[in-house]
Amino acid sequence: MLQLRFVRFDGLIRWNTFYNTFNKQAQFVRTYSNTLEKSTELDIVESKPTSNITLRDYQQHAIDSCLDSISNGTNRIAVSLATGGGKTVIFSNLIHQINNNSSNSQFFKALILVHRRELALQALRHLKKTLPEKSIQLELGKYICNPQEADIVIASIQSLTRRLDKYSPTIDTIPSRDNFDLIIIDEAHHSVADSYLKILNYLNPLKLIPIIGFSATFERMDKKGLSLNFDKVVYHKGLLEMIDDNWLCDVKYTSVNIDQLQLNSIETNSSTDQDFNVEQLSKIINTPQINQIILKTYKFKQKSHDLKSTLIFATDINHVLELHKLFQNNDFISNYVTGKTPLQLRDSIIQDFKQGKINILINCGIFTEGTDIPNIDSILLCRPTKSRSLLVQMIGRGLRLHTNKDFCHIIDFINTSNVGVISLPLLVGINVDTEYLSNQLDDVTLNELKTIKENYELQKLEQSLQLEKINQLENGRINTFIENTDAFNLTLVDYESLRDFSNNSKSSDNSNLEDEYIVKSSLPWVKFQKNGWGLSLGKTHHLRIYKDLKSKEYELKMYNDLQSFLDERDIYYSTKVKFQARSIKRSTNLIELIQKVSQIIENLSKVKDKYNDSIIIRRNLTKFAQWRFCDASLKQKSFIQYKLIKVFNSKQNKNYNLTIDDIKSYIKELKKGDASNIIFATSLAPIFPITSLLSAIAYKKRYKNKL
Template structure:
């Protein structure tokens, strides 16, 4: 059921009496949903409110939440893919949680967008026809006494509107798109309801999101203690709760080298637009769509900003394609009309910027074009998720990713499957990508040193056979390129899945834990004694655990900026470009890294510093062990080849040695 969730007008619909105070209460219903109001809900089933039949995983999710609440865990997170019915789950959850202290039975649902408020109100009304539902948003002001209140976070904190709600009367606070929950506005709201720290005397908190991670490094653990259920979009596709997807990557030729990062770690939109919104890139994007998806009926294109939307729309039209666009500045009536026409498949391509990444239900989308590069895994998943909802007659959704290059730190669709960000995909299905990740093609042992093989989303593996010396290996900075595209600091990779950032104040390591499938961030600090003559090092201590390299780097960089100083570890520091010091050259030449000495002027201070760090943390030992392994494999291959060639049958005379045997 496709619901129009644009800037809908709201209608006031009278509802039943609220228990205990005898006045008629109202619920606001989006105008676009009025046609569903006359539908009488079926009788309640045994495991659902208002007879809604839950999917198996939805029931599993609710059961897991209830079990954790019984154990006394109060701040819970639920991770579910876009299109999984998160709104249905948390509205159904409301009736399954008993009153707190026998009397507190109110529920607060907090969201951050108008469309999400309207969607939640609609589902709550269907699920609980006998409960009062109010909205706190803009000009709509709740009484504070309703059974269920849906509030926009902005309105809730405006002019002390939150103070009408008595925290002692609430049993449950639900947060939609809960990856926002550690932002200042949400933290202030959580503190008001007594949820800023774990407490027995507080409502339950349940946060629901498709992307429980943040690019800016803020720790969700500051607001949520337990993720109690997880089902990502790959699981949902395999179990056929979501549409299948095929992925194609296309080189956009956009030069992002000079695009700076914003305060959240993603690309700054102004500079990104200038880099991406060029005639060349726009023409490549349209030609990629024509070549791969011109038969698709409903394509949603994600752009950088309004200027990019307009230019790319015009490029589509120049190629004879009926393409239209919607932005935040589009008048509400025009926006709703264009969106409804797109849902009716009256035209094939809809372009937007920043509107449809969260809380939008357009299930007929069968192609998504990612014309907006991003460093945010969360944003990438949100954009892809727009096309994964089921729809009658829809076989799959084609994701066309206009990718840049590895060195810019772009998160692309291959990285979601643990593949090299630059790996080319052509109509690859999910199961194919998983197979490619789990069984990468073998790399020939005698291949050149610049052969790169995917080693998971966190790193790049290099073969070593063509390095003439340890010095050549240490000088090769390509293995550091990926992590330096994520960080502004001078990280070096010293082993597979192991990285080091070193300075005078100590060092930080990031290392993958194979048993926990996490990246562990540890620090060792150098402490100077008061007289300044002696120093000592602290024991290694864990400062963060993260699900992938990107988030581990965010946590490590935050620690480094506070304790190491920008001058010591910043990649951009001028001292790194100065010639290597005599002390550095003397130290390196003592290690006999190559037959001839390293001469002044051959290295910069930064290069020498990186080599010394790699030597301190085991790269030389790794190099030597790798060569031993390769020599053993070479001997085994020679024996095998000798045996194999003996069995070859060739037309012509036998050689002399064979004739004598």
């Protein structure tokens, strides 16, 4: 018998020694690899059958849910089960029970689709134990299946895509050895990828075959709908529920806040998983300073809790290598696995980790799915993610029950700024930006996290009750304001709802100053555009204030009429008034402009118009001038009513929930001061003041209906 000695890089070898040694052993490793792969397959195939497997209650419940759904005619179904729940055990027994219930059991044929080698070998191992009488074959890389002989085909999505033409599609219900009677998809959240759709559309064009998908996370970051393949999730048991039921071990969660970990500038992958761009993420995380924090944190936790089997999720291969080098140089027994690690070397490293020969195993994206290592007692999350499913997969690696652990320590390296990063507290329902999480969490159990959540929700409830009381007071203030304010003055308040008005004092962009110095001013300002206000100083002059939203700057301008105003009976129908503008002042401080307005009014009250030798400002400008409370003239009312009804009937404007009678009722009560303001505003902008006035009339109407 050929005896081979395999020199394994088990972490005891130093970084530079590894590189010097590995090249010398390369040919030997390649020779050993072929032998090891064959022996590994042989070991799996020759696994001893296990009879009378006792299923957990929830596992049988999941199987029953699938059988009931299929018997009721729903064939495209999904099972959502947390990592560690035994999905492979479930679908192995599900195949057995469906086969037993099938009327053509002698022809029964099942396909299991996986996307990773580890998942295929894991499924093969369980099926050989559960169904030893069946011919189970792999369609995986160098392993080529014979469709005519196989009862169950376990296929990687990559290999089956290349060899699809040797399989027959199911186009009728006639029993045949050539057709599949059942398709199982492991880690089915991947199943809407084009490669899966190609296979399913080919093998099951008429949707005759039951398709059952299994996954711990039925959600995708790329927003593709899983309904393409599944009509219903027939069973769900999540991670938190599995922990509560003691099917998975509890966690102790520690958050390590790193100020240097600034993730705001990192781009998001737009076309794939909507997660952080890995290359940019690595540049920020893979630094000597942050890696030292990771090392020191591990040292402290390892000593405090006697950690023996730590799995580290790094960002990329460079990060893996840097962390491995750092741990090696500090006398820790570590090793690593990446996508470039040869499969047989990977198996050997994992086996050493399971046997405790390696204390720290570092990876990037390898152990998120299809890995069963129950002895993991701690996980270091050195790879922030926006993906809930990825986080669940990473945490799930350490939650399997094991005699040597009561908890799995989850250590999360984060930054307190919320940029969409998913964390364990968020899975429990706690937002990371709450005051409860303003400091680091240290060894917090799941129940303690739930207590934090309950306390947080209680505080939110108390705040909600207080806010309700405040809102009641604000509603009273709003109602009083509406009741005591005529409709046109309401047009100065540019809000979509009454609630927005009550929140005005909390808003930014100087809206509270605008409320104080324009809306509540004693001068009759009008609003003629979204960010523009006007004040008439008489027939020949007026002022305007404009606000630039980008610069937050206000500008005060004075306008002169370039032609004499027409007499009163014609002014309402004139559309050719021309103004000459002069900028008076610019400032981000509205108060400075208001002070300048007061100076202008005072000066103009002493100046004569050069055209008609009369004082420019001849009468009281304030809202409280006696003439403003007289009834509007018939001509004023007629003009304004014409404008309101014209805009109201326009199909281009929104539904104001008003009637023509509502408009006439408003016109009937119109005073001369408001009429002058409306006419002045429409001379500056013909539409905006009218639409604002219609909205204000509608506000007044709604207020009256509430009383």
